[in-house]
Amino acid sequence: MAHVPEPPVTDHHSQFDLLRQRRFLPYFTVQALGAFNDNVYRQAIIGLLGAMALAGTLAADTRALYTQLAPAIFILPYFLFSATAGQIAEKLEKQRLIVITTAMEIAIMSLAAVGFVLQNMPLLLVALFCTGLQSTLFGPVKYSILPSVLRPEELTGGNGLVEMGTSISILLGMIFGGSIFLLAGAAGPYVAAVSIVVLAIAGNLVARRIPRVDAGEPGLRVSWNVLRESLRIWKLTRRQPAVRNAVLGVSWFWFIGTVLTAQLPMYAETNLGGTQALYIFALALFSIGVGAGSLLCEKLSGRTVEIGLVPLGAFGVSAFMLDLYFARPGEALAAGLSVTQFVAAPGSWRIILDLTGIGLFTGFFVVPLFALIQSRTPRAELARVIAGMNIQNAAFIVAAAVIGIALQRFLGWSIPQLFLALAIANALVALWIFSIVPEFFMRFVSWLMVRALYRLELHGIEKHVPDEGPALLVCNHVSYMDALILAATIPRPVRFVMYHRIFNVPVMRWIFRTARAIPIAGAREDPALMQRAFDAIDAALAEGEIVGIFPEGALTKDGDIAPFKSGVERILQRAADAGRPVPVVPMALRGMWSSMWSRRDSRLGRMRVPRRFRARVAVVAEAPVSDPEVTAQQLEARVRALRGAEA
Template sequence: MSSQFQLMRERRFLPFFLTQFLGAFNDNVYKNALVVLITFQAARYTTLSPGVLVNLAAGIFILPFFLFSATSGQLADKHEKSRLIRITKLMEIGVMGLGTLAFALDSLALMFAALFLMGTQSSIFGPVKYAILPVHLREHELVGGNALVESGTFVAILVGTIAGGVTIALPGGAVWVSAVVLVVAVLGYVASRGVPAAPIAAPDLKVNWNPLTETWRNIAFTRGNRTVFLSILGISWFWFYGALFLSQFPGYAKDVLGGDEHAVTLLLALFSVGIGVGSLLCERLSGKHVEIGLVPFGSIGLSLFAFDLWWASPAAAHAGEALPLATVLASPATWRALFDLVMIGVFGGFFIVPLYALVQARSEPGHRSRIIAGNNILNALFMVVAAGLGAGLLAAGCTIPQLILITAILNAAVALYIYTLVPEFLVRFIVWLLVHTVYRLRVKGVEHIPEEGPALLVANHVSFVDALVIMAASRRPIRFVMDHHIFRWPILSFVFRSSRAIPIAPAKEDATMMERAFDEVARALKAGELVGIFPEGRITDDGELKPFRPGIRRIVERTPVPVVPLALRGLWGSSFSRKDGPALSRPFRRGFFSRIELVGGAPFAPEAATPESLQAAVAGLRGEMR
């Protein structure tokens, strides 16, 4: 597919997207209508203050995620997912029917009961929602699919929140809200009828109905893969960050910007649009595969623009009557704050979409839904902590701009901690940065690199960053065999060590290291990994292809695997090549964004992979462009 938007024409995606969109919209119509009702008319129902009721409503909605997510994950793994989706949409019709009855009877208790059941329905739908995407989407579509889902969800939240507030404020508002939520629930069920069936992940699973023990078990599933677990912590941190920001919008609009309720809506709209734009840009920036290099990029933006939002905020809180939106927008400081808010949303999209795609791609299919259920539990926990932290800091005398600054600092600290634990994130960021600043990479034929199983990749050696360029183009990690001098290059050494590159030396220089390298290559291939080598043995000093050394034969004779020829084009003459002297002797001699290419060819069978045949294949793929 040339664009993620083509998924919107596909039956395997569009019905699911509409189901998710309508569900998110409906939840927020009802929630915000209820919040507005109890904010302005609490005295009709109880002696409790509106503030207490609003926080109680938030707690009631999120409680089912703690109680039922673990069970929901089991059900999603044990049963067919499209059928479960339809059942949850039928539940939604029933829940909205109860909400309609609550409005008709003007019963606050029934309204809260409907809110609790709405949270229950959402907690059941959550594991199915993210577990079904990798079933119906190919690996190169996961980022685009998640981007559409995330951007659509935030748009649905925005439109639903506005619609709920506006509708309940109309004469006879409760009737209008009831009509909207019932109609949308029915439309959601109709859309769910088109979701294709998905294979059952674990049909023999015995459901554990104890929510406490199963919750702990689900969290243990998330810890089974270190990268997946830390990605889930990253997702949960994003929801912590987002919840902390969203809860401050009313206060920031009123006390800092001096605006009215229209200013609050504007802040929410810009934040949501920013996340939608950032999510949709992920596919283009990631080259249509799960590019976790965008995650550090996103975290940098989340801290940088939050810091600037604090810096740009007026020092003194606004006092007096709320100003009309036009007056608020007349201030340059407001425009800077709004820009920061949009960029926080954009970089939030860069941060969250690859993490969701990574969790889906690397989770064990047999218990993927339970892993996502564990993710939902941790998300809910982080959001509750965020609400408590925000309330506590504000009660202690912290201003909203100071709270934003604390959030920016915390985000930087958490990001550094996660990237220290899993260097793969930073490695991919460095690789991604290289091919999006110094170079402009065009890729052809990389579909010949197998999506699973072992293979040996062979390429011409033009510069010190050849391995990084190939890593950027590959959807799978590659372990490169490289000269031990290049392996120890400053800065690049971090990348090579973190990607588990294999240093090698000539036999006359260090025979022990050479033998150790061949042993490690064999182990890697037997483990089903990709191994990359540069058979010329050294970086070219004249741009021409040198004879391929016989080490290729030794590798495939010991471990027979397919051999994929790759050709790097356009790197000769770049900063990291040896044209006209040592590398980096003339930095950026071709400027930024110089065009380079990686071209892949059809795999060779092990018995046909001779140095001569592979050299001829690489030379043919390279052509005249050095």
């Protein structure tokens, strides 16, 4: 009986669909409420300090001391307790831990409420330290839970929503918290007290709606030796070069964000000529940019973990920060400008665009890094890796604050000069990271090529390509770009097997080698290379990786599918003999024959401008075949049926 393929399923989901699902929405709401409440609390403390100074109950030097102490008190628990928090997040069921940490928040905010009512700053600082402790405990579970509730193709979109929600919640929390004492007057302490407790209770109630998520390593024994475990957990972040440098990239993101946001209040006053309202406006531009960039990552990545966006984000941040320096290198000519007056002033739109652009490309930079860390780290280690990253993040935040103060006070740098130095440093750090792990830049080049040359339509990829475990992909072979197109559409990394002459094509060779492609030759041409290829394929499948092959053995010369060679049977038989049968996912490329880099034209013709620049190409997949004795001819028939008449 002839095989009849099922109707293809088109992959046209939106990340916003997650906001309608219980597996994501309660978690998203909890982390957004937590970020909002933290910033309401911290800004309310600043507001109380100002109110007490105006009332004459607090000396100016004491106010300055409290203002400087507050950030240090909040960040200190990340150094002291991140190692313990990572172990606890690994050991406990994650929903239970979130409920515990949000219950802690209720108790902490109740203590802070007493501090507001009594206007007792030492008590408020104790509560601030406890808030940092609660954030330290929540941090590892915040990101380690995502791979357990999202599919690989949803990781980028889910992280984008989380970063968007966090950045907007921080902004709104700062506005709300900063407005309490301005609008409520004498009732400010009571409004602040009620607000933070109500928000904490709301977070705990929503946390109880999060579905159960199993512990990563329930048998883990928690070690209470802070120094030893901090070092051990930090070393976990460095096992894989890609993860190590993704963690470094996230820490660098915090460095940039700390320098920028710390300087914005004085920048708005001195260089933009505005007031507190203009500072909030500038911060809003940056935050909205981060949110927009985070959300755009899913669209730009094609629902894969596309680390090719990281170089784009890094150099985009440097470009806009560099332009921000040239847009306003000196002090403002006016003072006391409202937001409306600033917007109407000459040259202001350039500054507005720069601040938004910095945020936008920051989103492109950090979201794929989080997704990469989550997808490449073993589930049983992820919470501890996140904890190790938090330790490093805290160190970078402190370094950013110290360096910023030192450059301004001891070298006399202006804020625009500090932004210029940061733009240059960011470009240099990015180049260094991408040089030691070329996978980042390789993915950027391949992403740019694929997205510039083709318009992709996906059918059945999410449904039929396994989320985890080994799999063998078989696909028709039409052009030199086939492997790059498949890599751009499959959420997981794929080890492609390709003819060694294609593997060695100039420029492309660097991409293929960095992507760990497996070169192969015919038995008559180079039997040793062929044997090494089969050994590498078997090893990759044994490690649970996805391997992609083109069983025709060569590019099609006429647009038709050539007979599949028996090598696919050899691969499957070898895996079955070892007691680990591998599913085979039939796939097909449509529309590639008449696009560039196929053999439709002569070599001279291929050098001319192609007829179908930005060709519309479909990538189709169907249900995996689990029979280890499936033949090459049967797989060929399935791929032919998937491709249909459109070559």
